Amino acid sequence: MSIYDTLTNVALLIVSRRQAAISKGRQEEASLWSYVRAFSDFVHVTGQVYRFEDSLEGAAPTERPLIRPRLGEQGGTFAQPAVKILLETLSETPEPEQKQHVCVLIALLNFIAETGQFDEVEDFFSNLREYVPVAIAHFNNHQEAEAWLMGVAEPPSPARILIGDEYYQFWYRREDNTRGMYRDYAVEQEMEALTARGISPRVPSFSTRVEAEEWLMSHPANPYSFVAIGGEYHFAVHHRKLKRHSLQPVASALKDWEGHKRAVELDTALDAAAQSDGTGE
Secondary structure, three states: OOHHHHHHHHHHHHHHHHHHHHHOOOHHHHHHHHHHHHHHHHHHHEOEHHHHHHHHOOOOOOOOOOOOHHHHOOOOOOHHHHHHHHHHHHHHOOOHHHHHHHHHHHHHHHHHHHOOOHHHHHHHHHOHHHOOOOOOOEEOOHHHHHHHHHHOOOOOEOEEEEEOOEEEEEEEEOOOOEEEEEEOOOOHHHHHHHHHOOOOOOOOEEOOHHHHHHHHHHOOOOOEEEEEEOOEEEEEEEEOOOOEEEEEEHHHHHHHHHHHHHHHHHHHHHHHHHHHHHHOO
16 A cells, blocks of 8 residues: 555545544544644645655554654644544554554654654644645746756655746656656636735735835735736735745736636546547447
């Protein structure tokens, strides 16, 4: 079983436990399961899936796992209650497969604590709705991004990056050392929705991009905002992790987004037609 399959099974366990807690009116427990889910989401969006897999090597997933010292020292709002509920779940679960999933979750919390990332996950969980999709790196152009992707022995995967002002998703498969990237429309839907509500004519206006970027450094978007540069509306996206803003011209970005949606719809229709032909309908 691949690490991705393992994490998928773990996510299904979290969903079932959270839904069970909600159905029984145990909202605090449901919140703890949401908190635990944030750890799995965090390793995905920051490209640490294989790094976590390496930390599992040599572990015996069916045995009662140790709570490592750094995890035991965490004083975050939910850290210790989350550990408690995982240990309780482990004790009360008779199925070996379910026990293994819980052990993976405990190992995940240990991994985050041992690598000194607990504060980042706490922030990720607490502010998930207020932050933009995480990009782990920025490159000025495709050549820089491709050189990095091909030059790193084991790139983070899966993970989003920025090339210029646009999101790209890149991936790496350890089994055969294949890797690649593709355009990812991570904020265009939000741009479309905010634009549909109407852009205020009193947005900050600048003559050049440099002026806009300097102003945004001291007036960061929270997390999105509109500015005008040279009389054209731009969509400002605040990338906290990278300490920068991307700036996309609204008109051309929405045009590209419409083209992408049409292409997806066409591909979906062609796939449906092919499946229909294959079944003889």
